[in-house]
Amino acid sequence: MRDDATDRRDAAIWSPLDNDGWYAARNATTALRDALIRAGLEKDFPYLRADLNAFGHGLVELGRVSPATAERLAELLRLALVSGLQRREESGDETTEHRKERD
Numbered sequence: 896m897r898d899d900a901t902d903r904r905d906a907a908i909w910s911p912l913d914n915d916g917w918y919a920a921r922n923a924t925t926a927l928r929d930a931l932i933r934a935g936l937e938k939d940f941p942y943l944r945a946d947l948n949a950f951g952h953g954l955v956e957l958g959r960v961s962p963a964t965a966e967r968l969a970e971l972l973r974l975a976l977v978s979g980l981q982r983r984e985e986s987g988d989e990t991t992e993h994r995k996e997r998d
Contacts, residue, residue: 920945920953927955934971939964 924945931937942958960968 914947914951914953916951916953917945917947918953920947920955923953924955934967936964936967939967 931940939960942956944956946954946956948954
């Protein structure tokens, strides 16, 4: 038998306004949107949106992209990683692990 308590909220009934997951997803989507705009990729991610799943967990939906867009995104990520490593090396903040990889 089901619990007849009327003051309990059903776990499946929620509002995005009452959910921290929604705000986290929205903020992450906004940050990604801004980065994509700066990279000139705003038209290449037409399905980008913040969402919640049935459990109220925030998600960022990237959607489908063309192979060319995926390659461009991969190149941007590769350049960002290389740039970050170069900055670390220049600042002398290189980790022991990265020193071992170079040697």
